[in-house]
Amino acid sequence: MVTQATALDDILVIIPALNEAATIGRVIQTLQTVGLSRIRVVDNGSRDRTPEIAADAGADVIYEPIKGYGQACWRGLQGVDSDIEWILFCDADGSDDLSQLPELLAQRADFDFILGNRRGTAAGRGNLTPVQNFGNGLASTLIYWGWGYRYHDLGPLRLIRRRAIEQIQMRDRGFGWTVEMQARAVECELQICELPVNYRPRQGGQSKISGTLSGSVKAGTIILITLAVLYARTFDVRTFDAQTLRETPAPHHLNSKLQNSAPPPGDRIHEHPPENISENSPPPPWINRLLLGLSTVFLICGAVWSLPHGDFLNEPTAVPQFWWGMGAMGVGFVLAWGLRSVTASWFWGVAIATRIVLLAMHPGDDIWRYLWEGYIQTQGFSPYDYAPNAEILAPLRTAWWSQINHPDVSAIYPPVTQFGFRLLASLAPSVLLFKAALTAADLGICWLLSQRFGYLATLLYAWNPLVIYSFAGGGHYDSWFLLPVVAAWLWFERPYARSLTPVPPLFHWLGSAFLIGVSIAVKWISLPILSFLAWQSLRRGKGMLMVGVVLMGLMPLVVSALPFCNLQACPLIPTGSVFVNYGRSADLIPYWVADIWPPSRWENWLYAIPLGLVVVWLLLRTRQFGQFAEWYVIGLLVLSPIVHGWYFTWLVPFGVASRNLGIRLVSLSAFIYFALPHRIALDNPSWVLTQSERWSLWLPFVIGVFWTALSQTFSQRSLRQSSASFRSM
Numbered sequence: 162m163v164t165q166a167t168a169l170d171d172i173l174v175i176i177p178a179l180n181e182a183a184t185i186g187r188v189i190q191t192l193q194t195v196g197l198s199r200i201r202v203v204d205n206g207s208r209d210r211t212p213e214i215a216a217d218a219g220a221d222v223i224y225e226p227i228k229g230y231g232q233a234c235w236r237g238l239q240g241v242d243s244d245i246e247w248i249l250f251c252d253a254d255g256s257d258d259l260s261q262l263p264e265l266l267a268q269r270a271d272f273d274f275i276l277g278n279r280r281g282t283a284a285g286r287g288n289l290t291p292v293q294n295f296g297n298g299l300a301s302t303l304i305y306w307g308w309g310y311r312y313h314d315l316g317p318l319r320l321i322r323r324r325a326i327e328q329i330q331m332r333d334r335g336f337g338w339t340v341e342m343q344a345r346a347v348e349c350e351l352q353i354c355e356l357p358v359n360y361r362p363r364q365g366g367q368s369k370i371s372g373t374l375s376g377s378v379k380a381g382t383i384i385l386i387t388l389a390v391l392y393a394r395t396f397d398v399r400t401f402d403a404q405t406l407r408e409t410p411a412p413h414h415l416n417s418k419l420q421n422s423a424p425p426p427g428d429r430i431h432e433h434p435p436e437n438i439s440e441n442s443p444p445p446p447w448i449n450r451l452l453l454g455l456s457t458v459f460l461i462c463g464a465v466w467s468l469p470h471g472d473f474l475n476e477p478t479a480v481p482q483f484w485w486g487m488g489a490m491g492v493g494f495v496l497a498w499g500l501r502s503v504t505a506s507w508f509w510g511v512a513i514a515t516r517i518v519l520l521a522m523h524p525g526d527d528i529w530r531y532l533w534e535g536y537i538q539t540q541g542f543s544p545y546d547y548a549p550n551a552e553i554l555a556p557l558r559t560a561w562w563s564q565i566n567h568p569d570v571s572a573i574y575p576p577v578t579q580f581g582f583r584l585l586a587s588l589a590p591s592v593l594l595f596k597a598a599l600t601a602a603d604l605g606i607c608w609l610l611s612q613r614f615g616y617l618a619t620l621l622y623a624w625n626p627l628v629i630y631s632f633a634g635g636g637h638y639d640s641w642f643l644l645p646v647v648a649a650w651l652w653f654e655r656p657y658a659r660s661l662t663p664v665p666p667l668f669h670w671l672g673s674a675f676l677i678g679v680s681i682a683v684k685w686i687s688l689p690i691l692s693f694l695a696w697q698s699l700r701r702g703k704g705m706l707m708v709g710v711v712l713m714g715l716m717p718l719v720v721s722a723l724p725f726c727n728l729q730a731c732p733l734i735p736t737g738s739v740f741v742n743y744g745r746s747a748d749l750i751p752y753w754v755a756d757i758w759p760p761s762r763w764e765n766w767l768y769a770i771p772l773g774l775v776v777v778w779l780l781l782r783t784r785q786f787g788q789f790a791e792w793y794v795i796g797l798l799v800l801s802p803i804v805h806g807w808y809f810t811w812l813v814p815f816g817v818a819s820r821n822l823g824i825r826l827v828s829l830s831a832f833i834y835f836a837l838p839h840r841i842a843l844d845n846p847s848w849v850l851t852q853s854e855r856w857s858l859w860l861p862f863v864i865g866v867f868w869t870a871l872s873q874t875f876s877q878r879s880l881r882q883s884s885a886s887f888r889s890m
Contacts, residue, residue, distance in 0.1 A: 169266065171246040172320075174200040176220070177233035178253035182209040188251070189218040191259045195266075197249070203233040211253075231338030235331065241323070249320045256288075257318045258359035265320050265356055273325045273351040276343075277318035281357025288360050296384065299461075299514055300340055303388050306506055307454075308347040313355055315339045315384075325351050337387030344391045382462045389454040449501045456500070457511050459493030460624060464518040471523030471634060473838035480839035484832060490515070490626035491829045497620045498825070508616040512607055512623040516600050519634035524592055525807075528636040529564040531595055534572050534579060535586030544572035544579060545725050545732045559590070574638070575733065576721035577682035581641060595636060602640040603632040606647050610817050613651050621820075622813050627828045631807035639810055642684035646790065647814045649676035653694070654786045667706070670698060673786075674710040678717040686797060686811075689776045691715075693789045696780045744803050747834050747850055749859050751802040765802045772800050791815035795823075795866060806834030809862075823865030833858040 174197050178185055185202065192200055202215040202222045212222045225236035234250060241248075247269065251257045257277065268275045279285035280297060289297070301312045317339065329345040331338065346353055467486025470479040497503075534544035540557055547554055550568040572579065585595055611619040622628055632640045653673035674694050680687035691714040698706040722733060743763050745751065755762040775796035783789040794811045798804060809824075809831045816824030836854050840847055850858065 169196045170199065171244060172197055172199065172249055172266075173241060173245045173247070174249045174251065175234060175237035176200065176202045176215075176251055176253045177205055177230055177237070178202050178207060178211050178215065179205040179228075179233075180207045180209050180211060181253040182207070182211045182214055184255040185211050185253050186214045186218045188253055188255055188257075188259070189215060189220050192251075192262075193219065195259060195262045197262075199245070201237050202253070203237045205229070205233045227334075229335045231331070231336065231341075232334040234338055235334060238326070246323055247320055248323055248326055250317060252317045256361050257316075258361060259318075261356075261358045265318075265358075268354050268356070269320070271352065272354040273322045274342075274346045274353045275320040276312075276314065276353070276355045277316050277358035278314045278355040279316045279318075279358060279360035280314045281355070282359050285358065285360035288362050295517075300384050300388065302510060302514075303385075303457075304340070304344055304347070306504075306510060307388065307391075308344055310347040310353070312343055315343065316358070316360070318358060321346075322351075325349070333387055336383045340384050340387050341391060344388065382465065385458045385462055389458040448499075452496050452499050453503065453507065456493040456496040456624070457507070459489050459496065460511055460515050460626070461493075461518070463487060463489030463491075463493060463626065464515040464629065467630070467634065468518055468522050471525075473835060474526060474841050477839075477842045479842065480835050483835065487626050487630065487832050490629070491832075494624055494626055494828065497624050500617060500620065503616050503620065505616055508611065508620070508623060509607075512604070512629075515624075515629050516603070516633035519629060520593060520596050520600065522634040524596060524634070524636035526564055526566045527638070528592055528595055529561050530566060531582050531636075531638060532586065532590045532592070533559075533562065533565050534574070535582030535584075536590045538579065538583040539587050543725055547571060571732070575682045575685060575718065576725055577679060577717060578638065578641065578684070579725070580721060581638075581683075592636065596633060599636060599638055599640050600633045602644045603628065605644050606640065606814055609644075609647050609651055610814060614817050618817050618820075621817050621825065625810075625813055625828050627807070627831050628810050628813055631810050635807060637805075637807045639684065639807060642680045642687060643811065643814060645676040645680040645683070646687055646690065649673040649680070649690075650786045650790060650815075652676065667709075670694065670706060670710055671713045674713040675717065678714040681714065682718040682721050686794075689793055690786075690790055692776065693780065693783075693786060697784075746802075746848065747804045747806070747837070747855070747858065748802050749799045749804070749855075751800070752855065768800045768802060772796060775800070787815050787818050791819055791821065799863075804834075806831045819869065821866060821869045823862045823867075823869060826861035826865040827858075830858050830861045 174192055176185070176188065189200055189202070198219075200220040202212070202220045204212040204215070204222060204224050205228060206226055212224070216222045223236060225233050238248065249262075251259065261277070265275050265277065279289060280294070286294065297313075297315050300315055305311045319339075319342070321342070325346070326342070328349050328351075329342060331341060331345070333341040463486045465486075466489060467483050470476070470482040470486065473479050473483070530549070533549055536559070537544060537547070537554060537557060542554060542557075548569050548571045549562070549565045574582075581598070582595075585591075585598055588594060607619060607623045610622055631637050650673075653669055674691065677687055677691045677694065681691065691711070694710045694714070695707050698710050722731060725731070725733065743765060745762070751761070751765075751768060761767055776793060779789050779792055779796075783792065791812060794815070798808060798812075801808075809827045812821075812824045813828065815821075833850075833854050836850065837848050
């Protein structure tokens with residue numbers, strides 16, 4: 162074991178520096194106190210006295226005019242004396258606790274690469290900014306997923322053998338230098354050691370990265386891109402690793418006899434092929450890895466880009482920047498369509514990371530109503546009795562009260578939702594708490610879908626930018642009603658429920674009905690789905706079962722409504738509301754009808770009639786829960802006078818099974834909706850999409866839905882013809 166008494170003349174210290182005159186002298190002196198005399202400062206274009214102070218302190222100063230942390234480090238490695246065996250990198254800002262260097266130096270006999278782990282001490286974790294802590298954790302996790310080695314920090318304090326860094330062959334010249342070194346060290350099978358070290362706030366000067374939001378975003382993006390490039394470089398296109406395909410298969414279309422059946426164990430490596438790839442000629446595995454890496458980078462970078470741009474109604478630049486971020490996430494989402502497999506860790510890592518990023522985003526304006534309605538319940542007032550602007554509630558107004566939308570309208574959310582709001586508000590009327598609760602339900606949906614359909618198919622939901630923004634970013638409560646609907650669907654629709662006989666167990670009927678009832682008591686739109694279960698039980702000649710289904714489905718709503726109702730009134734729906742009766746937002750068919758028949762513009766109730774006809778038609782035509790629910794929601798959206806962008810998330814869970822092209826496309830085009838709040842920020846009060854905006858939002862959805870419907874029709878027709886030919890033979 163080499164001890165501190167060993168001569169340290171074979172160690173070269175490299176310190177990249179940019180405008181660090183306030184600290185560079187003390188850093189050099191501390192290094193000299195430890196016994197390190199060969200110190201090289203790489204000045205990266207300082208405009209202060211950094212190079213002069215470093216030279217006066219006894220360091221060798223060289224100049225690198227091209228900006229970049231990696232560029233400066235690379236310059237420092239040029240022209241190194243032949244007797245140098247070790248390279249020590251440290252920062253020039255005084256944040257590294259160099260008094261702990263003897264502990265690192267003592268490990269030289271046993272390791273090739275020795276790093277200081279700032280997150281390994283309480284002081285270190287406390288002095289790292291939240292952005293640094295998150296970024297280090299994310300990058301370390303991605304390295305673990307990609308290379309199988311668990312780092313804990315990307316800290317700058319690191320000691321590496323000279324021959325090891327020559328073996329690594331560093332290529333990055335920017336802020337990806339540290340992450341490339343760590344990933345490549347694993348590839349090169351170096352002996353690696355991390356030691357806990359203290360970390361201090363910078364001792365002077367100004368941070369170029371973690372001290373600014375733009376710098377943090379830029380550094381994070383560079384690190385993610387670096388990891389993606391490194392991961393792509395590890396692919397060997399000449400070999401095929403069967404382990405990369407060990408994944409649950411994606412489902413066939415709803416009309417397949419095997420849609421929800423569990424696959425035989427021997428078939429678990431066969432993935433549902435993307436539409437543009439031949440099943441008979443699978444692509445080499447490196448393509449899957451490349452798509453996976455690029456998809457991850459675009460999704461996470463897009464989320465990070467969108468993070469500061471959530472105040473759509475007040476900041477004129479918010480929506481355009483948000484569109485850029487969502488566009489990047491959309492690219493990652495589309496790339497994921499081509500994947501042949503995905504591991505559980507990668508599936509959950511990206512799903513959770515993107516949602517965590519957007520939890521910190523400024524929410525949509527709905528959430529202020531959620532907070533308000535929960536808060537006034539804790540003060541003894543019913544949100545059904547008083548609109549937010551009621552004078553009796555004036556003493557309760559909070560700092561965010563002015564952000565509540567439609568302040569003259571009392572509560573429209575069903576009673577179970579109100580209990581949820583009250584529970585959260587009793588803990589704290591906090592935006593982050595509410596968004597976390599909504600995101601938890603969202604992740605619950607991810608889990609349910611992945612358990613039935615596999616991780617690959619569930620990417621349509623879990624990595625969907627519209628879903629990720631709507632719940633984690635915008636803070637819309639729709640995940641609360643979707644979770645019990647999805648649970649009811651998957652609980653009811655099992656292989657034995659494919660025909661009118663045999664009958665599923667009674668517990669499944671009533672359990673699914675109860676879950677639908679919970680969903681109804683969270684959001685009214687689930688009510689027609691209960692009619693599907695009731696009708697299916699009646700079709701099987703089970704009249705008493707139908708009664709039980711209806712009673713079980715209505716029970717959650719009735720029980721939860723009791724505290725808000727009495728014998729004289731039950732004001733759960735503000736039927737006199739101007740918003741409910743006349744409101745319009747991004748509508749499709751009602752907009753066309755109003756062009757032809759203007760009086761319909763003021764009669765929203767009219768569209769309940771065609772929607773009822775759609776429900777009846779679906780009851781007669783469909784046999785499967787998921788199929789009914791999907792087409793009911795499609796009908797609801799195209800007929801509804803009020804459509805918000807996040808309403809399209811109602812379809813996405815069912816798209817995991819049906820692979821409906823329209824659902825995929827509208828997950829991207831729905832972001833055009835945010836042109837409406839953008840106009841408000843520009844002092845344009847018009848809440849009406851232009852013709853081009855309306856077509857751009859709806860046309861991809863309509864075309865995709867028709868394409869999927871026609872494809873399924875032709876497939877069924879071909880199957881029937883093939884069966885007839887076989888019987889005739």
